[in-house]
Amino acid sequence: MELDALAKNENKKVQNLIIRGIRDIINHKNLEPGDKLPSERMLSEKFEVSRSNVREAIHKLEFYGLLKPKPQSGTFVANIGIVALNGMIDDILRLDEPDFKSLVETRILFELKTSKLAALRRTDEDLKQMKMALEAYKEKIENGEDAMQEDLLFHLAIAKASGNSTMNTFMLMITPEIITNFEKYHVCDKNLAIRGITEHEEIYNAILNQDSKLAKQKMKEHFRALYQYCYNI
Amino acid sequence: MELDALAKNENKKVQNLIIRGIRDIINHKNLEPGDKLPSERMLSEKFEVSRSNVREAIHKLEFYGLLKPKPQSGTFVANIGIVALNGMIDDILRLDEPDFKSLVETRILFELKTSKLAALRRTDEDLKQMKMALEAYKEKIENGEDAMQEDLLFHLAIAKASGNSTMNTFMLMITPEIITNFEKYHVCDKNLAIRGITEHEEIYNAILNQDSKLAKQKMKEHFRALYQYCYNI
DNA sequence: TATTATAAGTTGGTTAACCAAATACATTTT
DNA sequence: AAAATGTATTTGGTTAACCAACTTATAATA
Numbered sequence A, B: 001m002e003l004d005a006l007a008k009n010e011n012k013k014v015q016n017l018i019i020r021g022i023r024d025i026i027n028h029k030n031l032e033p034g035d036k037l038p039s040e041r042m043l044s045e046k047f048e049v050s051r052s053n054v055r056e057a058i059h060k061l062e063f064y065g066l067l068k069p070k071p072q073s074g075t076f077v078a079n080i081g082i083v084a085l086n087g088m089i090d091d092i093l094r095l096d097e098p099d100f101k102s103l104v105e106t107r108i109l110f111e112l113k114t115s116k117l118a119a120l121r122r123t124d125e126d127l128k129q130m131k132m133a134l135e136a137y138k139e140k141i142e143n144g145e146d147a148m149q150e151d152l153l154f155h156l157a158i159a160k161a162s163g164n165s166t167m168n169t170f171m172l173m174i175t176p177e178i179i180t181n182f183e184k185y186h187v188c189d190k191n192l193a194i195r196g197i198t199e200h201e202e203i204y205n206a207i208l209n210q211d212s213k214l215a216k217q218k219m220k221e222h223f224r225a226l227y228q229y230c231y232n233i
Numbered sequence C: 001t002a003t004t005a006t007a008a009g010t011t012g013g014t015t016a017a018c019c020a021a022a023t024a025c026a027t028t029t030t
Numbered sequence D: 001a002a003a004a005t006g007t008a009t010t011t012g013g014t015t016a017a018c019c020a021a022c023t024t025a026t027a028a029t030a
Helices: A002-028 A040-046 A051-063 A082-094 A100-121 A124-142 A148-161 A165-185 A189-206 A212-230 B001-027 B038-048 B051-063 B082-094 B100-121 B126-143 B148-161 B165-185 B190-208 B212-230
Strands: A067-069 A076-079 B067-070 B075-076
Touching: A002 A040, A002 A051, A002 A082, A002 B212, A040 A051, A040 A076, A040 B148, A051 A067, A051 A082, A067 A100, A067 B038, A076 B148, A082 A212, A082 B148, A100 A165, A100 A212, A100 B165, A124 A148, A124 B165, A148 A165, A148 A189, A148 A212, A148 B082, A165 B082, B001 B038, B001 B082, B001 B100, B038 B051, B051 B067, B051 B082, B100 B148, B100 B165, B100 B190, B100 B212, B126 B148, B126 B190, B148 B165, B190 B212
Parallel strands: none
Antiparallel strands: A067 A076, B067 B075
């Protein structure tokens, strides 16, 4: 396990080294947005790493929208300007694993907003999905079983009903991390879970009745306990 | 260009097909969290695709925290429960490119929150970085040049000063898309830019004075024009 | 029988060879 | 001279072979 982590760290280190190198090339050769980067083979030779490593690094920068690989043609610098590009690469290099507190803070931000938006935009299909998730959650709790998954699915259903694809995606991205940390720190509590049924129903009803203010308010209450808990870690 | 897009679509289609297949395997074989997935070679044979395709699909599910590849051992189902896993895979399959409106809506949500948090948590180093970005922006505008990059760097500096690594990462992720769309729709306006100097200074001062309420208020005003613009598209 | 040692097979990761498309350049044609 | 054609090279993407670490099964030992 430790070796694995080390290997991953080493790998990341190499990748960051390549990213740094690419940034230097762009600056040194005064590559403008739209210009072509040296080929993957050239880069792998220059940095003395495998071509796969170079490709991974390029993929990462592509994910953040800084590079655009074109098949059988080359990899090109995105049209976002040299200054922003430098700043963003520096930020990307400085990125580390998100801390739990920051995750929860972000989640609550999303939850409040998506519940509000869902109340304004939810379709009948959205309501159906939310209702299903709600019932599944209820059944599990009433049987005394763990229902974290069903809980999260209800919240993801709200995110989907918000009609905001970006927030929906981000919620998906942070959910697994949330689950992992919740299990690690044993955040879940039976008392909370039972009260959760009522709270979920209140949120659902507010969204059903398109009362955006109430939906947000109920969501806020729903997260009050969690919020306080997390800021005492 | 069209062929390129088609190829990318085709590639994505294959990837989604594999993801669907993996989900079916997990369900059909009743794989519990922590269980091992069939090997990459087996999957590539079963789905009649290349091993690279399988690896890409696995990487995507790994990115969303659903699978955990272990070197020289196998790929394992994450500890998030079969129900949530199914729901999330369905969501991931349904993900499409974010629309501009959803991007802007999310960005504004972040900007208001990060400015507030930055006012509460900013360090001296954060202030220095923000000041630098602010000056660079000012200089460009006063010379009549385009300053979108410097504008964004100022906002990214705020995100960093918020002390929330998750929001910082997400801001980085949406920024290139924002830039692209702004250029496409020619959102930027000279008049807005000049007024932007004052607005940026007001935001900076509020954060400097640790007045979180004012910082959020000024940020809201800063985005009012953009907000209205985007909802008229 | 229980435990350790050992060997064979399986695994994700890595490397290198290969491919078809795109480009650059020389040649031919008009 | 300009345009069209053909050819060689370069490119990102793909495939297949290889590697070292990990599992499992078997054998040896107590």
